[in-house]
Amino acid sequence: MALAWQAVNSYEDILYHKANGIAKITINRPHKRNAFRPQTVSELIAAFTDAREDTAIGVVLLTGAGPHTDGKYAFCAGGDQSIRGLAGYVDGAGIPRLNVLDLQRLIRTMPKVVIALVAGYAIGGGHVLHLVCDLTIAADNAIFGQTGPQVGSFDGGFGASYLARVVGQKKAREIWFLCRQYHAQEALEMGLVNVVVPVEQLEAEGVRWAEEILTKSPLAIRCLKSAFNADCDGQAGLQELAGNATLLYYLTEEAQEGKNAFLEKRPPNFQDYPWLP
Numbered sequence: 001m002a003l004a005w006q007a008v009n010s011y012e013d014i015l016y017h018k019a020n021g022i023a024k025i026t027i028n029r030p031h032k033r034n035a036f037r038p039q040t041v042s043e044l045i046a047a048f049t050d051a052r053e054d055t056a057i058g059v060v061l062l063t064g065a066g067p068h069t070d071g072k073y074a075f076c077a078g079g080d081q082s083i084r085g086l087a088g089y090v091d092g093a094g095i096p097r098l099n100v101l102d103l104q105r106l107i108r109t110m111p112k113v114v115i116a117l118v119a120g121y122a123i124g125g126g127h128v129l130h131l132v133c134d135l136t137i138a139a140d141n142a143i144f145g146q147t148g149p150q151v152g153s154f155d156g157g158f159g160a161s162y163l164a165r166v167v168g169q170k171k172a173r174e175i176w177f178l179c180r181q182y183h184a185q186e187a188l189e190m191g192l193v194n195v196v197v198p199v200e201q202l203e204a205e206g207v208r209w210a211e212e213i214l215t216k217s218p219l220a221i222r223c224l225k226s227a228f229n230a231d232c233d234g235q236a237g238l239q240e241l242a243g244n245a246t247l248l249y250y251l252t253e254e255a256q257e258g259k260n261a262f263l264e265k266r267p268p269n270f271q272d273y274p275w276l277p
């Protein structure tokens, strides 16, 4: 049965819906193959931040609106080249921005599962967006690729190093150095996506995966996501993982004793808590 999506807020460049513990964020610029401008990214950050803060939400689906009137689908074609200035993508106030990097970090560090639903093109910065999601479900018409060295750009952050972690060094260098496009099946074979489904089943499959995840333990999923990140993200990754250890410790009676003793102006008594092997 289809979910009864409820619209959340009103945006210009994105659509934002929620239903049954799932948030769905849709880039809505199909006339540009869902390429993002600074406003698109700001709106995406606002929606992802809302989903992060909402304790009822456990999984976020990120997708692109489509098909366009020409029948073509796109997840996202990267930065909008028509408003690219000297120092980034120029916003309505004339300020150049590279704010998609903030969005990448938000998706990567939010303690909920983010699933990219890719129909059509995931190209350039749009390809990196699906890459930083925890899981990717591809439609059978999905096309993946980087174009940076062709259009005078590159993503040397997650777009390079995390891509190499996912598909291996040789393949990642091929993807960036040759700027080829890869079909869904090839993406599956290189471990870039989790599954390929017929395009008309894309959202339903995403909802099925989300519903399955939502039956699992939120704290376990949270700790696992930060553990996977810690392996790649250096001190920032360790901070995220250690933050979860602190959260779990705060939940114990032992930690409460420390706080209570301070508030009651007495020495703490940790004698009841064992030094576990």
Ligand SMILES: CC(C)(COP(=O)(O)OP(=O)(O)OC[C@H]1O[C@@H](n2cnc3c(N)ncnc32)[C@H](O)[C@@H]1OP(=O)(O)O)[C@@H](O)C(=O)NCCC(=O)NCCSC(=O)CCC(=O)c1ccccc1C(=O)O
Pocket (backbone or CB within 6 Å): 031, 032, 033, 035, 072, 077, 078, 079, 080, 081, 082, 088, 089, 097, 098, 099, 100, 101, 121, 123, 124, 125, 126, 147, 148, 151, 153, 154, 155, 156
């Ligand atoms: C995606 C295509 C392969 C699709 O091809 P096709 O189906 O033939 O459609 P088109 O006719 O080309 O496109 C239809 C329509 O959409 C417009 N459009 C498509 N993509 C863009 C875009 N990226 N920017 C602006 N407009 C776009 C296109 O012009 C057409 O409009 P008309 O009015 O009808 O002419 C193909 O479209 C394609 O190759 N697109 C470009 C892909 C690309 O090169 N993207 C940019 C890569 S660089 C990037 O994304 C920056 C990454 C980034 O943001 C970043 C990374 C690291 C650090 C910082 C940053 C940062 O913030 O910049």
